[in-house]
Amino acid sequence: xxxxxxxxxxxxxxxxxxxxxxxxxxxxxxxxxxxxxxxxxxxxxxxxxxxxxxxxxxxxxxxxxxxxxxxxxxxxxxxxxxxxxxxxxxxxxxxxxxxxxxxxxxxxxxxxxxxxxxxxxxxxxxxxxxxxxxxxxxxxxxxxxxxxxxxxxxxxxxxxxxxxxxxxxxxxxxxxxxxxxxxxxxxxxxxxxxxxxxxxxxxxxxxxxxxxxxxxxxxxxxxxxxxxxxxxxxxxxxxxxxxxxxxxxxxxxxxxxxxxxxxxxxxxxxxxxxxxxxxxxxxxxxxxxxxxxxxxxxxxxxxxxxxxxxxxxxxxxxxxxxxxxxxxxxxxxxxxxxxxxxxxxxxxxxxxxxxxxxxxxxxxxxxxxxxxxxxxxxxxxxxxxxxxxxxxxxxxxxxxxxxxxxxxxxxxxxxxxxxxxxxxxxxxxxxxxxxxxxxxxxxxxxxxxxxxxxxxxxxxxxxx
Numbered sequence: 298x299x300x301x302x303x304x305x306x307x308x309x310x311x312x313x314x315x316x317x318x319x320x321x322x323x324x325x326x327x328x329x330x331x332x333x334x335x336x337x338x339x340x341x342x343x344x345x346x347x348x349x350x351x352x353x354x355x356x357x358x359x360x361x362x363x364x365x366x367x368x369x370x371x372x373x374x375x376x377x378x379x380x381x382x383x384x385x386x387x388x389x390x391x392x393x394x395x396x397x398x399x400x401x402x403x404x405x406x407x408x409x410x411x412x413x414x415x416x417x418x419x420x421x422x423x424x425x426x427x428x429x430x431x432x433x434x435x436x437x438x439x440x441x442x443x444x445x446x447x448x449x450x451x452x453x454x455x456x457x458x459x460x461x462x463x464x465x466x467x468x469x470x471x472x473x474x475x476x477x478x479x480x481x482x483x484x485x486x487x488x489x490x491x492x493x494x495x496x497x498x499x500x501x502x503x504x505x506x507x508x509x510x511x512x513x514x515x516x517x518x519x520x521x522x523x524x525x526x527x528x529x530x531x532x533x534x535x536x537x538x539x540x541x542x543x544x545x546x547x548x549x550x551x552x553x554x555x556x557x558x559x560x561x562x563x564x565x566x567x568x569x570x571x572x573x574x575x576x577x578x579x580x581x582x583x584x585x586x587x588x589x590x591x592x593x594x595x596x597x598x599x600x601x602x603x604x605x606x607x608x609x610x611x612x613x614x615x616x617x618x619x620x621x622x623x624x625x626x627x628x629x630x631x632x633x634x635x636x637x638x639x640x641x642x643x644x645x646x647x648x649x650x651x652x653x654x655x656x657x658x659x660x661x662x663x664x665x666x667x668x669x670x671x672x673x674x675x676x677x678x679x680x681x682x683x684x685x686x687x688x689x690x691x692x693x694x695x696x697x698x699x700x701x702x703x704x705x706x707x708x709x710x711x712x713x714x715x716x717x718x719x720x721x722x723x724x725x726x727x728x729x730x731x732x733x734x735x736x737x738x739x740x741x742x743x744x745x746x747x748x749x750x751x752x753x754x755x756x757x758x759x760x761x
Contacts, residue, residue, distance in 0.1 A: 307333035316376030317342035338362040367393035403427035513587035519626015524710035540591040547598035580613035600628040630677035633706035633738040638746035651676040655684030670697035681739035702744035
């Protein structure tokens with residue numbers, strides 16, 4: 298992020314602009330929505346600027362800008378549409394202590410003005426670091442279509458009531474009050490009249506002051522394999538309302554970014570054969586925060602019900618008398634097999650599917666290797682990288698064909714996803730050479746469809 302987005306207080310403060318043409322008009326239409334004192338320097342101003350000056354909406358100086366003209370200005374816009382003049386006036390403004398923006402010159406500007414959706418006092422700013430203005434405009438149009446024109450009126454009514462609402466405890470109680478006003482009661486009342494919307498605030502406050510505190514609750518949420526777009530809507534809602542998020546090591550930063558800024562994020566990471574928080578400590582942590590009244594999200598990679606030690610945590614929460622619910626997620630095997638263009642089951646190949654773990658609490662995990670070694674068997678093996686040689690040995694000992702395809706998918710669904718195509722015979726050596734460092738799923742009995750096509754093409758070229 299090269300430009301940090303902020304909202305600058307301009308009420309009663311000075312903003313200076315140099316220029317009198319189309320670029321100046323575009324900026325002034327935005328600036329005149331603020332409560333700033335705007336001064337324009339332009340030897341030949343457009344008629345609109347003359348009219349705004351006559352109406353007292355800005356101060357017009359019909360001359361070129363000179364040293365000292367930007368004294369005490371917070372912001373300066375160079376909009377002369379002449380690179381030499383823009384550079385000159387921007388240098389003068391910076392010397393006077395103002396932050397300078399040169400219209401259509403990202404490199405030499407100290408700040409940029411984002412695309413804006415205006416529902417005063419609600420303002421949405423959209424920036425692309427100057428890389429994609431067309432994209433910013435498209436996003437602006439989409440947001441404008443979603444935000445009703447009455448939103449500003451509703452926000453102003455709420456703004457006048459904020460001091461009264463401080464009678465509610467800080468945190469969840471106030472959020473619940475304002476959520477009900479802005480998303481339920483307020484819009485319905487405003488459709489009838491502003492007076493009714495104001496009365497609704499008084500009624501709501503009385504109800505919320507009398508309401509019993511909401512008890513702590515735990516949502517066991519599957520975060521999916523890592524791509525934030527694979528989160529379910531229910532998972533997003535849980536993150537939006539969580540006071541505390543206790544998350545696994547494998548949860549991607551992009552997903553943690555979706556939690557509320559005020560939420561407490563706690564890393565309860567576990568790593569096979571590596572440093573881990575003890576399960577008993579995780580259980581105690583969940584219970585501690587929920588007992589204190591927090592809405593807790595226990596965020597687990599993939600699906601919470603697949604190799605997530607969910608039962609132990611459920612038992613701890615239930616024994617403590619705390620309410621809970623489970624939000625399913627997309628398990629990593631589904632994302633991995635989608636990434637290689639295959640399916641986990643196929644008519645005529647396999648009528649069953651096995652989800653296995655490469656290791657358990659005792660070490661390398663044992664399974665029905667004889668059944669898995671049969672031709673056509675398919676298995677998704679979680680946490681199988683370090684157990685690869687053990688898995689290979691057990692399968693080949695029970696008659697598995699050494700040429701059986703095995704695919705390893707690292708960081709399934711994420712931008713840095715890697716696919717390793719191997720065979721049972723070559724699996725340990727191929728894994729060692731690839732040096733995979735991220736979470737990986739081993740797909741036994743499946744080859745990447747794309748990789749197979751590439752091999753076939755290569756063999757065709759060699760025969761030719």
